Amino acid sequence: MKGESAHSAAAPMPAWTERLPRRVRIVEVGPRDGLQNETNVLTTEERARFVDLLAASGLTDIEAGAFVSPNRVPQMAGSDELFARLAGREDARYWALVPNAKGLERALACRVRAIALFTAASETFNRRNVGMSIDESLAGFRALMPRAGAHGLKVRAYVSTAFVCPYEGVIELERVTPIVRELLDIGVDEVSIADTIGRADPVSVARLAGALLRVTAPERLAFHFHDTLGRALANTLAALQCGVAAFDSSTGGAGGCPFAPGAAGNVATEDLLSLLHGMGIETGVDAAQVMEAARFLQNRLGRPLPSRCLAAPS
């Protein structure tokens, strides 16, 4: 048909596709963020099985556990044993959430090679979550960086409630950027900007991502979306359009935050992969294998997880 080429010419690729990253790195947080609020607590053996299924998918970054108080977060109680089993494995980078210097020592004892720190852009949220001010959190990170550096650890830091706080409401961008800059100044390798209760929107994401990418290399930035209101993938698109090239997600869409009223699950890794692969963006991750891991978790938990791909008719 003669008209076809004319139609094609009339339908160029949208300009923003030129700014999309060709490859995106996914930081799988299911075994930590996904499970830390789960009343149906997995055994360490089951967590290890979940981590193994995730690693088999080609995921390069897996947050496998947390060195927090087992009394406060029993879901993460076996993390020492879990990381000891992962020690020396080169198939992926296994991250451990470390709240403080004591947690760092536990992590080092288990030969952990990559740690995640946690603060927030909301004072109230940070106080309720870790019992100190943001400045105190940052001072603590600064104090432990030399020891982390001496052991060659990779370090990432979460900035929680970077858009909306369940206690303080909207968090202005001007409160977030100085915290990110200080974290990078401290020497953190990567900052993960978290929409902890899933209230961000594409405009606020694009504004913050744009502002941060003017002062930060994309290699040092990740976004961490929750899908509470179904906006996670729209927010991901807005971040991708700014050039963000790393995203946190949780297989099955499990998760939430015990200290964040209103938080629902992280965006599901398989849903994120579906969006990225659908747009021709590489991840190096086998989506079918991630679905295996998601089904394992769903079967183990015995209830439907929020993942769209898991629920989709095949």
Add this chain to the structure above:
Amino acid sequence: MKGESAHSAAAPMPAWTERLPRRVRIVEVGPRDGLQNETNVLTTEERARFVDLLAASGLTDIEAGAFVSPNRVPQMAGSDELFARLAGREDARYWALVPNAKGLERALACRVRAIALFTAASETFNRRNVGMSIDESLAGFRALMPRAGAHGLKVRAYVSTAFVCPYEGVIELERVTPIVRELLDIGVDEVSIADTIGRADPVSVARLAGALLRVTAPERLAFHFHDTLGRALANTLAALQCGVAAFDSSTGGAGGCPFAPGAAGNVATEDLLSLLHGMGIETGVDAAQVMEAARFLQNRLGRPLPSRCLAAPS
């Protein structure tokens, strides 16, 4: 703090926000698309109650039923009675799906003022769904337009499987645009571009929306997304960024298509509203009232609907 204004200056609004429509029109398709595949069939009384709850939210466009074969689609069996009750009401425009001239006569007998026609961009899908070729569908529409026009009916037409067909796979843009142009040429007021099985992605949406808006006014175009893989709101964002200003959605996220293997629910109206209102786009719709309607439907159906907002902790 001195730095704040500098941060603000460093975070302008993203350029694409200038192209966003200030106001979006939502076409609520829950009472038709949402219920037509539901095994738990609502009575006409219950459907009328659902429609009333939707109309109370300020929705201006509600597809309330279909004049299809009650043997084939028993869910829509009471549509004559339902539309007779709605006749003369000015609070919203009540659309009826009309498959053919016989359906049009039924609609006219019930004093319907707005009808929706149905075709597809995939030959196989159209044949399986309505038993004729796309050309035969278009010829049928052309034949019934004079009678529709004589009665002053508003007419919209769906182009189903405009991105991916469950039988034919990817549908190239060049197959979609001529069908849309012919529908507009026939005199249809509005064309709704449907991602029937929820496999579109933001790049393909932006390409098709961009191409259509170069030849069509935004007032004559709507997009109709399903959330099968969780991409509906990301696809909505991509369409908004092109200037699309009308979207179909289904309260509760109910729906699917009996003739489309792999189709899951429409995007939930409340999730769509959450995205739009979160971005500062007006709709004139009261989201809390839509949630009332969603809860009514969920209670009636007795199972969790796919809507994210319905499941979100309050």
